[in-house]
Amino acid sequence: MRPLTGTGALSQELAPQLLPLEVEDLEYxxxxxxxxxxxxxxxRAGQRTxxxxxxxxGKSLLxxxxxxxLQPTAGRILWGGxxxxxxxxxxxxxxxRPVLLRRSAAANIxxxxxxxxxxxxxxxALVAAGLERVGLAHLAARPARTLSGGEQxxxxxxxxxxxxxxxxxxxEPAAHLDPAATYDLERLIDAMHAVGTKIIMTTHDLGQARxxxxxxxxxxxxxxxxxxPAAEFFARPRSxxxxxxxEGRLFRGAESAISR
Amino acid sequence: xxxxxxxxxxxxxxxxxxxxxLGEIVLLSxxxxxxxxxxxxxxxxxxxxxxxxxxxxxxxxxxxxxxAMMGLPPVVVGLVIYLLVSRAGPLGSxxxxxxxTAMVVAQAVLVLPIVTALTQQIVADxxxxxxxxxxxxxxxxxxxxxxxxxxxxxxxxTVVLAGFGRAAAEVGAxxxxxGNINHxxxxxxxxxxxETSKGDIPLALALSMILITLxxxxxxxALGVRxxxxxxxx
Numbered sequence: 503m504r505p506l507t508g509t510g511a512l513s514q515e516l517a518p519q520l521l522p523l524e525v526e527d528l529e530y531x532x533x534x535x536x537x538x539x540x541x542x543x544x545x546r547a548g549q550r551t552x553x554x555x556x557x558x559x560g561k562s563l564l565x566x567x568x569x570x571x572l573q574p575t576a577g578r579i580l581w582g583g584x585x586x587x588x589x590x591x592x593x594x595x596x597x598x599r600p601v602l603l604r605r606s607a608a609a610n611i612x613x614x615x616x617x618x619x620x621x622x623x624x625x626x627a628l629v630a631a632g633l634e635r636v637g638l639a640h641l642a643a644r645p646a647r648t649l650s651g652g653e654q655x656x657x658x659x660x661x662x663x664x665x666x667x668x669x670x671x672x673x674e675p676a677a678h679l680d681p682a683a684t685y686d687l688e689r690l691i692d693a694m695h696a697v698g699t700k701i702i703m704t705t706h707d708l709g710q711a712r713x714x715x716x717x718x719x720x721x722x723x724x725x726x727x728x729x730x731p732a733a734e735f736f737a738r739p740r741s742x743x744x745x746x747x748x749e750g751r752l753f754r755g756a757e758s759a760i761s762r
Numbered sequence: 763x764x765x766x767x768x769x770x771x772x773x774x775x776x777x778x779x780x781x782x783x784l785g786e787i788v789l790l791s792x793x794x795x796x797x798x799x800x801x802x803x804x805x806x807x808x809x810x811x812x813x814x815x816x817x818x819x820x821x822x823x824x825x826x827x828x829x830a831m832m833g834l835p836p837v838v839v840g841l842v843i844y845l846l847v848s849r850a851g852p853l854g855s856x857x858x859x860x861x862x863t864a865m866v867v868a869q870a871v872l873v874l875p876i877v878t879a880l881t882q883q884i885v886a887d888x889x890x891x892x893x894x895x896x897x898x899x900x901x902x903x904x905x906x907x908x909x910x911x912x913x914x915x916x917x918x919x920t921v922v923l924a925g926f927g928r929a930a931a932e933v934g935a936x937x938x939x940x941g942n943i944n945h946x947x948x949x950x951x952x953x954x955x956x957e958t959s960k961g962d963i964p965l966a967l968a969l970s971m972i973l974i975t976l977x978x979x980x981x982x983x984a985l986g987v988r989x990x991x992x993x994x995x996x
Contacts (some may be wrong), residue, residue, distance in 0.1 A: 566894070568941055569898060570897075571894055571898065575776045590898075590900065591900055592899070593898075595894075595898040597894060597895065601891060601892055601894070601895035602989075603892075603909070603913055604913040605913070605995075608862040613899075613909075614899050617901050617905065618899075618900065618901055645994045645995050647995055648994065649996075665899075
């Protein structure tokens with residue numbers, strides 16, 4: 503099956519089906535602390551999945567574990583039956599702060615293509631198309647790190663997009679962005695979703711979760727407390743923590759947990 | 763005091779008229795230090811990057827050694843190279859003692875730990891920032907090394923300049939392995955040492971001023987590069 507996205511330039515190899523993502527009894531311990539505590543879930547294709555929770559819930563760790571950037575202490579992660587390491591090549595990840603190379607915007611995208619083994623001659627057209635897609639064509643020659651925060655994050659998205667991933671993992675991509683830049687980014691995420699890329703995003707921003715999510719995984723202190731369709735989660739949270747988080751009460755809860 | 767004043771004016775005259783002997787000495791100095799530094803950079807940049815990215819047994823000890831060797835006394839380096847290349851030494855058959863080549867080797871050895879240790883630090887800092895992203899893109903370790911060297915290019919350039927500054931300013935190593943032979947292995951620093959002890963203060967002063975100007979120039983360039991890099995690449 504050919505990937506649904508883009509030009510197909512990367513699909514000389516047939517992209518495997520990465521979903522469902524199956525996580526079983528996942529644990530990640532540092533010292534004596536379980537930062538991810540016996541987590542299990544199954545994520546299907548198609549929906550935009552948002553991993554929601556307060557700071558310290560383990561959202562970023564979970565994404566990094568699923569992407570193969572961290573090794574779990576225990577448990578199992580399978581992408582459509584494939585091991586994490588084998589599946590990584592068909593995924594792209596965006597970080598809270600975009601990590602851009604000290605080169606031009608265009609060179610940042612060309613670099614990603616070159617790492618994936620795209621011929622030099624084929625790169626310029628893909629780079630131009632990639633920049634165009636996120637509205638950065640006019641800034642192609644600018645050093646990437648002199649771009650504004652919003653532009654940098656869009657460039658990071660363009661870099662992820664040209665790789666035509668089956669799955670895009672986003673770790674609080676809008677945490678440092680203003681509302682306008684956040685809006686632009688969310689439109690682009692929607693566009694990637696529309697061409698068939700599976701979206702898995704973490705956030706602690708309720709508004710963003712409501713805008714983006716089809717389904718919610720709610721985490722608190724390393725544990726998965728709820729896994730539900732977004733509408734159902736926001737209307738009828740089943741756990742006390744989720745209800746408190748939605749109502750904005752969680753801070754007090756967390757404080758009392760510390761003073762206890 | 764009058765003598766010093768006179769020496770100064772003679773020194774400036776020597777520089778202004780581009781005295782032939784003076785020119786020869788300056789040119790040889792620059793050539794030897796440039797080639798020595800280039801050789802050290804060619805080995806030190808990849809070695810430093812590798813030390814930053816690869817884990818191997820004894821890595822901690824290697825890093826401590828490298829940092830300690832940044833302050834290696836030039837005379838000691840000179841002595842060791844002298845022993846290696848002198849007729850009775852293991853490399854004696856090459857006949858390198860008292861040649862410019864031996865001086866290049868000595869300066870390269872002197873500069874190598876500086877370039878390697880500072881490269882290691884710079885690349886390690888960059889690696890911390892880039893690590894997750896590069897692994898996510900699927901960059902191989904070898905490719906990551908080249909990427910980090912390229913992205914650290916401005917900082918690394920100032921490291922190489924610092925190495926060059928040290929090479930051009932040292933006297934201990936080149937005087938031992940070069941022998942300070944007129945028109946052959948005589949460089950700025952060895953001339954200063956010799957002429958001062960002979961009492962030819964004007965020539966020593968002229969060379970000192972050139973040396974200091976050179977060192978100033980190197981630092982101005984380094985500052986400029988660092989500033990430009992910060993403005994353009996953050």
